[in-house]
Amino acid sequence: MMTSKTKVLISSALMAALGACAPLDRSRSLENPDVSGKTFTQQACAMCHQADGNSTSPNFPKLAGQSKQYLIDQLTDLRDHKRKNETSAAFMWGMARLSESQIEQVADFYSKQTITAEPLLADPDTLNYGKKLFLEGQADKGVPACATCHGREGEGLGPIPRLAGQHANYIIRQLTVFKTTDDRPRGAPMKYVAHSLSEDDVKALALFLQSSPGKTLQVGTASKP
Ligand code: HEC
Numbered sequence: 015m016m017t018s019k020t021k022v023l024i025s026s027a028l029m030a031a032l033g034a035c036a037p038l039d040r041s042r043s044l045e046n047p048d049v050s051g052k053t054f055t056q057q058a059c060a061m062c063h064q065a066d067g068n069s070t071s072p073n074f075p076k077l078a079g080q081s082k083q084y085l086i087d088q089l090t091d092l093r094d095h096k097r098k099n100e101t102s103a104a105f106m107w108g109m110a111r112l113s114e115s116q117i118e119q120v121a122d123f124y125s126k127q128t129i130t131a132e133p134l135l136a137d138p139d140t141l142n143y144g145k146k147l148f149l150e151g152q153a154d155k156g157v158p159a160c161a162t163c164h165g166r167e168g169e170g171l172g173p174i175p176r177l178a179g180q181h182a183n184y185i186i187r188q189l190t191v192f193k194t195t196d197d198r199p200r201g202a203p204m205k206y207v208a209h210s211l212s213e214d215d216v217k218a219l220a221l222f223l224q225s226s227p228g229k230t231l232q233v234g235t236a237s238k239p
């Protein structure tokens with residue numbers, strides 16, 4: 015027998031599943047510039063990036079534990095339509111209509127969340143190859159060590175993003191954007207980097223980074239999935 019409470023629970027779960035645009039409608043009332051950045055994160059951004067910025071879908075980048083300065087830079091570029099790759103334009107131009115202080119608050123909120131670990135999705139050889147490229151680069155191919163800029167644990171700093179723990183799918187997509195377009199206005203250093211990466215390099219780097227959420231990055235201990 016279904017209790018009425020269960021029925022209510024089921025019907026609201028159904029509404030959430032079917033009415034995917036309901037939260038977007040609600041977010042229209044967020045046009046008021048006095049709404050706090052934190053309210054935005056919970057009522058609008060959470061739909062794709064989750065309440066704590068640990069998006070569960072590989073289509074949406076994780077924001078948890080991201081560098082605050084990097085988040086401010088990107089949200090400003092997205093709001094001003096300067097970061098103009100197709101996915102950014104489609105998903106983020108509308109969402110980033112925020113004031114300077116809302117951007118600061120949103121960035122502060124996500125930078126203070128802890129990034130969650132993803133399961134190891136690759137074989138040890140791929141992970142170790144990705145790790146070696148990340149830490150040492152490959153001089154003969156002109157690939158610089160990513161760690162020089164992104165930090166030994168991929169933790170990021172200031173205008174340089176955290177990569178550790180990020181969805182592999184998103185990393186691959188951005189490396190392609192840097193390599194093949196000028197759609198990210200601060201992308202010049204990455205265009206040079208991405209230029210010399212093969213498809214296999216990109217995949218190994220992305221899988222290694224997704225499997226390594228920062229401070230717990232396991233140097234030399236990639237284990238079987
Ligand atoms: C409908 C889904 C959706 C919503 C809602 C959404 N985002 Fe996004 N967001 C995306 C997608 C997709 C991308 C990746 C764009 C790309 O591939 O360039 C993204 C990218 C970003 C980035 C860039 C991350 C990086 O590592 O460079 C930031 C910052 C961001 N979103 C913040 C927010 C904030 C703040 C909100 C709420 C005001 C929000 N997003 C709402 C889908 C969404």
Ligand code: HEC
Nearest residue numbers: 158159160163174175185188189198200201203204207219
């Ligand atoms: C010379 C410094 C430098 C080196 C070396 C470097 N990066 Fe970057 N990277 C940056 C900067 C700066 C950005 C931010 C660009 C922007 O704001 O658009 C960035 C952004 C990225 C992004 C986008 C992240 C996001 O959240 O959207 C990825 C992915 C990335 N780098 C991967 C790598 C990999 C993999 C390597 C090594 C093969 C590497 N980087 C080496 C400076 C560097």
